[in-house]
Amino acid sequence: MEVKVVKDILGANERIAERNRQLLDSNNVFAVNLMSSPGAGKTSLILQTLKRLKGKIRIGVIEGDVSSSLDAELVAKEGVPAVQINTGGGCHLDANMTSSALGNMPLKDIKLLLIENVGNLICPAEFALGEHRKVLISSIPEGDDKPFKYPLMFHQADAVLINKIDLLPYLKFDAQAFSRTIKKMNEKVKIIQISCTTGQGIEEWVSWLLKQIEKG
Numbered sequence: 001m002e003v004k005v006v007k008d009i010l011g012a013n014e015r016i017a018e019r020n021r022q023l024l025d026s027n028n029v030f031a032v033n034l035m036s037s038p039g040a041g042k043t044s045l046i047l048q049t050l051k052r053l054k055g056k057i058r059i060g061v062i063e064g065d066v067s068s069s070l071d072a073e074l075v076a077k078e079g080v081p082a083v084q085i086n087t088g089g090g091c092h093l094d095a096n097m098t099s100s101a102l103g104n105m106p107l108k109d110i111k112l113l114l115i116e117n118v119g120n121l122i123c124p125a126e127f128a129l130g131e132h133r134k135v136l137i138s139s140i141p142e143g144d145d146k147p148f149k150y151p152l153m154f155h156q157a158d159a160v161l162i163n164k165i166d167l168l169p170y171l172k173f174d175a176q177a178f179s180r181t182i183k184k185m186n187e188k189v190k191i192i193q194i195s196c197t198t199g200q201g202i203e204e205w206v207s208w209l210l211k212q213i214e215k216g
Contacts, residue, residue: 016095020130027107036137038119041163044196060110064093092123121150144178159190166195
């Protein structure tokens, strides 16, 4: 019975996600689902991306969090449309929440939509939002064992950004082994080492993102 209920929930979510995708496509908007554990650097990455692409491409942001609107307020200061979703304790965004947020986003005025999912390495992997690409941010302080503990996240990601790479000399983290493990799980994934503090790798990330938008 429990298995059937779970399948029904995921099936209903997939149907709404498909409608979200059709809405985005009809407005020529490319959406990216940004996922990570708490504190890995999703908001920092969004702010860096906005700075690099300001004046080049119109961007909107959906901020997902358990509570508060702090991240959305930070993003809005950059002069882009920002919509906050508070899950009220939920550990992930779903397609229905995203649908509501899309209704408050000026889709005709943007080209790129960045969706910051709730900080969690389990639930977000199972719930499609209607996005075109999934990007996972994994930071050095979290350790290099995360692909073994949360394989679905790494298997589904189109890109994995290894953030806080500037801390590599100070922490025990085998970046090469980490990347090899991910590639064994997901041979097509793009892996980029970045630092939102120093700016290392951000241009490579932005270049990859722009190419994905071109591909659609």
